[in-house]
Amino acid sequence: MPKSPGGALLQAFSIERGTSVPIYRQLDASLRRLILEGTLAAGQKLPSTRELAQDLGLSRITVKSVYEQLIAEGYVQAKTGAGTFVADGLEIETKPEIWRARQKLTMPDIEISERAQTIMSSKASVRYGETEPFRPGVPALELFPTRIWNKYLLDAMTSRNRQNLSYGEVNGSSALRASIVRHLADARGMQVDADQIIITSGAQQAFVLIAFVLLSRGDTVWYENPGHIAGRDVMQIMGSNVAPVPIDGEGFDLQFAQRTHAKPSLIFTTPSHQQPLGVTMSLGRRLALLNYAKENDCWIIEDDYDSEFRYRGRPLPALSALDSERRVFYVGTFSKSMFAAMRLGYVVVPPALADSFAKARNLLGQSSSAVVEQALSRFMDEGRFVEHIRKMRRIYRERRDVLFECLTRDCSAFLEPQETDAGMHMLAWLKNGLGDQDVHRALLDAGIESLPLSVYCIEPLERKGIVLGFSGADTRRIPRLTKRIADVLASL
Numbered sequence: 001m002p003k004s005p006g007g008a009l010l011q012a013f014s015i016e017r018g019t020s021v022p023i024y025r026q027l028d029a030s031l032r033r034l035i036l037e038g039t040l041a042a043g044q045k046l047p048s049t050r051e052l053a054q055d056l057g058l059s060r061i062t063v064k065s066v067y068e069q070l071i072a073e074g075y076v077q078a079k080t081g082a083g084t085f086v087a088d089g090l091e092i093e094t095k096p097e098i099w100r101a102r103q104k105l106t107m108p109d110i111e112i113s114e115r116a117q118t119i120m121s122s123k124a125s126v127r128y129g130e131t132e133p134f135r136p137g138v139p140a141l142e143l144f145p146t147r148i149w150n151k152y153l154l155d156a157m158t159s160r161n162r163q164n165l166s167y168g169e170v171n172g173s174s175a176l177r178a179s180i181v182r183h184l185a186d187a188r189g190m191q192v193d194a195d196q197i198i199i200t201s202g203a204q205q206a207f208v209l210i211a212f213v214l215l216s217r218g219d220t221v222w223y224e225n226p227g228h229i230a231g232r233d234v235m236q237i238m239g240s241n242v243a244p245v246p247i248d249g250e251g252f253d254l255q256f257a258q259r260t261h262a263k264p265s266l267i268f269t270t271p272s273h274q275q276p277l278g279v280t281m282s283l284g285r286r287l288a289l290l291n292y293a294k295e296n297d298c299w300i301i302e303d304d305y306d307s308e309f310r311y312r313g314r315p316l317p318a319l320s321a322l323d324s325e326r327r328v329f330y331v332g333t334f335s336k337s338m339f340a341a342m343r344l345g346y347v348v349v350p351p352a353l354a355d356s357f358a359k360a361r362n363l364l365g366q367s368s369s370a371v372v373e374q375a376l377s378r379f380m381d382e383g384r385f386v387e388h389i390r391k392m393r394r395i396y397r398e399r400r401d402v403l404f405e406c407l408t409r410d411c412s413a414f415l416e417p418q419e420t421d422a423g424m425h426m427l428a429w430l431k432n433g434l435g436d437q438d439v440h441r442a443l444l445d446a447g448i449e450s451l452p453l454s455v456y457c458i459e460p461l462e463r464k465g466i467v468l469g470f471s472g473a474d475t476r477r478i479p480r481l482t483k484r485i486a487d488v489l490a491s492l
């Protein structure tokens with residue numbers, strides 16, 4: 001029988017006093033590690049509790065309780081009169097190097113589901129953390145009134161109503177839903193009931209819920225081309241047939257869609273400010289679309305992601321405000337008007353579907369926090385939200401104007417910026433046969449973040465372009481940055 005390893009074993013223990021990790025936990029971890037690494041082999045005898053306690057200067061009770069735990073878990077076995085031994089027949093691949101090598105070898109063989117394979121091919125952005133100037137869709141985060149927001153957050157956290165610390169309501173906070181109802185009436189001309197609103201963790205979760213509740217495999221979805229990337233990919237993952245529909249001067253080309261594609265179950269649109277081309281859908285096109293949905297018994301998504309920022313005239317009422325049939329799922333987000341890390345958005349659903357959406361939201365992960373929902377509701381009710389939007393609208397308009405001017409002045413040999421009356425980004429068509437992917441990569445190397453128009457496309461467009469976000473770019477830095485863009489494009 002192998003002997004107890006005594007001195008060699010003692011060397012292997014790392015017991016530190018004066019740390020926050022209790023001694024018994026350190027001893028337990030050391031023994032497990034020695035067994036898993038194979039330093040203590042199967043059948044090997046452990047020192048007696050008395051010996052180990054003495055050698056390590058611990059109390060015998062501590063050592064005994066650790067041994068008992070390891071016996072209970074099957075790492076070691078006690079043999080009456082003989083001592084304690086590392087258990088036989090443990091099929092553990094001991095050395096960490098072997099574990100790592102094994103994982104590498106077996107990873108490629110793991111079969112992921114068909115659905116997950118589609119996820120892997122998604123072009124939706126996976127760049128997090130620090131962003132470079134001109135990344136589309138990034139608000140002026142440095143100007144967010146953090147101190148004021150903190151106050152609302154703290155109040156929601158410490159309020160006497162401890163319900164905020166719980167799961168919250170199945171369709172999201174009723175206070176926030178009521179605040180959104182008022183906001184939609186004032187800002188978007190919509191008359192909806194709070195029961196029709198489902199709070200989500202952003203627009204993306206709203207798309208997931210809509211696809212989950214409404215779409216069956218093989219259903220057709222008419223989708224703007226170019227269009228919002230992450231929304232498109234969700235529809236595809238859900239197994240639907242995503243059919244590209246071009247954008248003309250009035251928005252979604254309904255006639256093209258009717259001529260070309262099978263009847264849809266769902267139509268995805270961004271009527272206020274087409275993502276990414278920036279066209280506002282005409283009234284005629286809106287009415288035609290609603291009429292089509294009514295006559296053909298299908299649904300429409302209105303993704304109203306950045307309509308708060310309109311720089312000329314008053315914002316047009318939402319498409320949903322014209323919808324007497326309740327065919328439109330209106331999707332709103334606070335990612336642009338506040339900040340994306342808040343993870344709050346909502347979807348207005350037809351009354352008959354409110355229950356299915358609430359249940360789906362609950363089961364698929366109730367991912368927004370009741371505390372944040374409560375804070376946002378008061379932030380809106382006390383006028384802070386509108387105040388912030390007004391301030392940002394002024395700043396974004398200035399940033400838009402400066403970017404347009406500077407691009408026209410510095411880069412007109414290479415690109416043609418498009419004027420935009422709304423939103424947080426502008427499109428620039430590329431000249432001289434420049435490829436949008438090449439331009440995107442070269443600019444990124446120079447610390448500038450554009451998006452190539454082609455990633456928004458299901459079917460390629462004839463013209464190449466890049467999308468530049470102006471909302472997150474400090475006005476004073478823009479002239480220097482556009483000069484840098486000109487240098488990069490000249491070098492291609």
Ligand SMILES: Cc1ncc(COP(=O)(O)O)c(C=O)c1O
Nearest residue numbers: 137202203204228275305333335
């Ligand atoms: C067209 C469009 N819709 C919605 C969103 C917002 O998504 P979320 O609310 O999930 O952050 C974005 C963000 O980039 C967008 O571009």
